[in-house]
Amino acid sequence: MQQRRQLNEIAVNRELLNGALDTPAWWKWAVIGLASVVIMGLVVFGFQTNRGLGVTGLSRPVFWGAYITTFVFWVGISHAGIMISAILRLTQAEWRRPVTRAAELLTVFSLLTALSFPLIHAGRPWRIIYWILPYDYARGIWPNIRSPLIWDPVAIGTYLTGSTLFLYVALLPDLAVLRDRTVGWRHAFYTMLALGWRGNPRQWKLQTVSGILLSALMLPIFVSVHSIVSWDFAVTPGVEGWNSTIFAPYFVIGAIHSGVSAVVTMMALMRWLWKWDNFIRPEHFDALARLLIVVGTAWFGFTLVEILFSLYTLEGSELAFRDVQAFQWPWSFFFVSFMMLAFFIPVPMWLFKSVRNSIPLMFWTSIMVNIGMWLERFLIIVPALSRKTPFVYTYGEYSPSMVEFAMMAWSLAFVGMNMLLFARFFPLVPLFESKESQIFTMDMKIGRATIPAVLREQE
Amino acid sequence: MAMSKVSILGLYEDPEDGARAMDGLHRAGMDPNDFDVLTGTPYPEGAFGEHVPQHRLFRFPLFGAMIGFTLAILFTAGTQLAWPIVTGGKPILAIPAMLIITYEMTMLFAVIMTVVGILLESRLPNFSTSAYDTRITEGLIGVVVAVEAGREEEIEGILRGAGAMEIIRA
Numbered sequence: 001m002q003q004r005r006q007l008n009e010i011a012v013n014r015e016l017l018n019g020a021l022d023t024p025a026w027w028k029w030a031v032i033g034l035a036s037v038v039i040m041g042l043v044v045f046g047f048q049t050n051r052g053l054g055v056t057g058l059s060r061p062v063f064w065g066a067y068i069t070t071f072v073f074w075v076g077i078s079h080a081g082i083m084i085s086a087i088l089r090l091t092q093a094e095w096r097r098p099v100t101r102a103a104e105l106l107t108v109f110s111l112l113t114a115l116s117f118p119l120i121h122a123g124r125p126w127r128i129i130y131w132i133l134p135y136d137y138a139r140g141i142w143p144n145i146r147s148p149l150i151w152d153p154v155a156i157g158t159y160l161t162g163s164t165l166f167l168y169v170a171l172l173p174d175l176a177v178l179r180d181r182t183v184g185w186r187h188a189f190y191t192m193l194a195l196g197w198r199g200n201p202r203q204w205k206l207q208t209v210s211g212i213l214l215s216a217l218m219l220p221i222f223v224s225v226h227s228i229v230s231w232d233f234a235v236t237p238g239v240e241g242w243n244s245t246i247f248a249p250y251f252v253i254g255a256i257h258s259g260v261s262a263v264v265t266m267m268a269l270m271r272w273l274w275k276w277d278n279f280i281r282p283e284h285f286d287a288l289a290r291l292l293i294v295v296g297t298a299w300f301g302f303t304l305v306e307i308l309f310s311l312y313t314l315e316g317s318e319l320a321f322r323d324v325q326a327f328q329w330p331w332s333f334f335f336v337s338f339m340m341l342a343f344f345i346p347v348p349m350w351l352f353k354s355v356r357n358s359i360p361l362m363f364w365t366s367i368m369v370n371i372g373m374w375l376e377r378f379l380i381i382v383p384a385l386s387r388k389t390p391f392v393y394t395y396g397e398y399s400p401s402m403v404e405f406a407m408m409a410w411s412l413a414f415v416g417m418n419m420l421l422f423a424r425f426f427p428l429v430p431l432f433e434s435k436e437s438q439i440f441t442m443d444m445k446i447g448r449a450t451i452p453a454v455l456r457e458q459e
Numbered sequence: 460m461a462m463s464k465v466s467i468l469g470l471y472e473d474p475e476d477g478a479r480a481m482d483g484l485h486r487a488g489m490d491p492n493d494f495d496v497l498t499g500t501p502y503p504e505g506a507f508g509e510h511v512p513q514h515r516l517f518r519f520p521l522f523g524a525m526i527g528f529t530l531a532i533l534f535t536a537g538t539q540l541a542w543p544i545v546t547g548g549k550p551i552l553a554i555p556a557m558l559i560i561t562y563e564m565t566m567l568f569a570v571i572m573t574v575v576g577i578l579l580e581s582r583l584p585n586f587s588t589s590a591y592d593t594r595i596t597e598g599l600i601g602v603v604v605a606v607e608a609g610r611e612e613e614i615e616g617i618l619r620g621a622g623a624m625e626i627i628r629a
Contacts, residue, residue: 009499009598142538146546146556154560158567165574172583177499180593195578196585199595202512204501206581209516213573217520221566228559435500 007278012434013177019274019423021181026273027420034417041410045120048403053123055403062385062398067121070408072377073258074114074415075156075229076251077370080259081107081163082222086215094441094454095287097433098279102270103263104167105428109418110262111160113411115153120407148231155228159221166214172197173207173432207432226255233380240321241310241384250302257292257299257342258373264288264366266419268359270428279429282357289356296347296369303343303376325383334375342372464493464605466629468590469618477600478507480621484604487617497591497601507600514580516573523572524565531564532557590629599624 007015018024048055058065084103088096119125143150175194182190197203227248233239234247244250264285271280310318326335346365349355356362382398400408422428444453471477477496484494485508496507504511535557543551578584595601602623606614615626 009596013597142541145535145538145560146553151556151559151563154563158563158570161567162570165570169574169577173499177596180596191586195583196587197583198585198591199497199499200495201502201504201507201509202514203581203583204498205504205512206514206516206577208501209514210573210577213516213520214570217566217570217573221563221570224559224562224566432500439500439502 007438009435009438012431012438013181015276015278016427016429016431016434017178017181020178020425020427023424024274027424031417031420031424034413034420037409037413038417041407041413044403044406044410048120048407049123049125055401057399057401057404059398062382064121064381064385065398066378066400066404066408067117069374069378069381070411071114071117071121072229072251072381073370073374074110074117074411075226076255076258076373076377077262078107078110078114078159078163078259079222079226079252079255080110080263081105082215082218083256083259084263085166086218086222089211089215090219093287094437095284097437098276098284098429099263099267099288100433101167101170101430102266102428104163104170105419105422106259106262106266106415107163108160108167109415109422111156111163112418113415115156115160116411116414117407118152148228148235151228152232155221155225159218159225162214162218162221166218169207169210169214170430171426173199173203174427174430177431178426223252226251239384240317240387241325241380244306244310246302246306246309250299250306253295253299253302254373254376257295258370260288260292260295261366261369261373264292264362265370268363268366271359274423274428276429279434282359285359285362286353286356289350289362292369293347293350296343296350300343300347321384321387324387325379331379331383334379338372338375338379340372341368342376464607465611466589467604467606467611467614467618468497468592468627468629469602469604469615469621469623470592470594470625470627471600471602471622472598472624473622474502474506474600476622477602480602480618480623481508483617483621484602484614487613489604489614493606494602494604497595497603499596499598507602516576516580519576519579520569520573523575524569526572527565527568528561530568531561534564535560588629590627592625592627 019027056065056067081104084096085100089100119128122128145151172194175190176197176199179187179190179194230247230251233242234244237243267280267284267288270276307322310322325331346368349361349365355365386398419428440455442453442455443450469480471480481494481496485491491510496509536552539551539553539557545551546553589605590603592599592601602618602621604614604618611628618626
């Protein structure tokens with residue numbers, strides 16, 4: 001199989017900077033469309049702040065609903081960046097090259113969106129400052145570090161800071177390319193950001209070492225973040241289905257499943273919108289699909305273990321919760337949908353090479369996974385709360401209100417709009433990685449066969 | 460008083476020519492700190508016969524981790540001692556909770572210091588006015604030399620002799 005095309009540096013610059021230097025016609029309309037949804041979300045948030053959380057579907061005993069589900073969902077998506085970027089960098093997987101930046105970027109914007117949801121959910125967002133920030137207010141009261149609700153912002157803050165720095169360091173050589181191709185205020189902007197990068201051997205060596213070192217540092221953070229998010233639930237003893245020791249790895253593997261799927265969605269969009277056929281090729285989708293088969297199957301294994309061990313105890317409350325979750329309307333519908341969308345439809349499909357190499361099919365199956373994974377989080381959170389304790393006499397049925405749907409739409413538009421704005425100023429595919437790939441890849445003739453070979457420096 | 464230096468850049472299309480220019484500068488007895496090769500792509504180490512750069516990047520995350528760990532212990536222990544509430548008969552200093560915050564802060568400062576280290580070891584920011592050409596990020600190889608006044612012609616001769624397509628003086 002040979003899908004790669006040899007391009008010189010001028011051609012790589014021209015093709016990969018077509019989003020940053022020449023704005024495609026569709027870009028403006030896409031940004032206007034997404035910005036409209038973002039503005040609508042802000043108006044709805046203003047309305048909710050003014051009227052209070054009564055405008056949502058939240059009510060006793062379900063106080064965590066679509067907002068917290070969406071928070072967990074976006075934290076999950078954020079695991080794409082480090083999973084793809086760090087692990088593939090450390091293992092020197094050649095096919096990582098066009099994927100890494102988009103994945104890192106998705107991490108940053110997903111985390112920003114995820115962080116917004118506890119604020120939205122709080123109802124009175126200005127009071128959050130008392131809850132999180134380590135600032136000694138009146139009466140000497142500090143945030144309670146024993147609460148998992150404090151661990152969350154600390155972990156996510158660390159991940160967001162680390163991911164942003166990781167993204168910036170890897171962007172430095174490309175900023176120099178942009179600096180050299182622009183004039184006026186944009187030149188001044190890129191000159192400032194590129195910090196005087198010149199591309200000498202010392203800078204390139206540090207760039208290579210930093211990729212590996214930062215990957216190694218980010219990996220343990222990446223594992224800790226979704227573990228800590230899972231502990232928001234798992235350290236709560238009174239809610240059936242939550243107090244589980246398996247939650248940390250279960251959430252991490254689920255996050256990777258949804259995160260890598262989101263990268264597939266994004267790569268398909270990048271290929272279609274910016275016509276980067278020379279860089280984002282079917283072989284990349286094939287590799288990601290193979291990875292997803294492993295991750296998806298591992299995640300499904302955890303799901304089974306989680307359900308089987310809860311049934312094994314034969315405790316009445318646990319059995320009743322599982323009954324609600326899987327057999328009572330409407331949860332049964334969501335349960336079947338989640339299983340089909342997150343595993344039973346996409347994973348068997350990815351076993352076929354024709355599917356793995358079909359970009360439209362990869363696009364739709366990856367979207368399927370993420371709808372399924374949102375439902376998974378919803379099914380963990382809401383049915384468990386809706387029958388929290390027999391002494392609560394208001395077993396309210398929860399369904400998200402239009403306000404909550406609007407805020408979910410806002411989150412999708414917010415991530416999409418930020419990605420497009422980023423693409424207007426910076427390359428979504430790393431230029432220097434693509435150029436390095438051209439140097440280190442060659443066609444080898446063995447007998448009558450010509451195969452693509454990747455050279456690697458000895459460490 | 461230090462003698463002022465002129466910056467001269469030779470541009471090459473072929474990496475082999477760039478390597479020959481570097482060899483020529485070595486032979487002319489130039490101080491290795493006074494010349495460098497500039498590329499738009501990370502070439503394999505030693506491709507131009509340049510000195511393999513040494514760095515101390517690995518110390519930075521260690522230093523950052525130590526700062527983060529210390530600050531985290533002070534923060535987690537200090538805040539609990541500042542408002543000592545006994546919860547469920549458990550000790551004031553809740554070690555498991557402290558461990559989580561301490562872990563995150565240790566990693567946070569390790570990452571921040573690593574990035575500081577990357578910039579410092581890469582000698583960035585550096586807005587020097589030495590010779591440069593924007594075609595370097597289009598694939599040309601640049602060999603930049605800081606030359607003492609009086610040796611400009613000699614160095615330009617070496618750069619041209621190696622096949623420079625253009626010589627630029629800053």
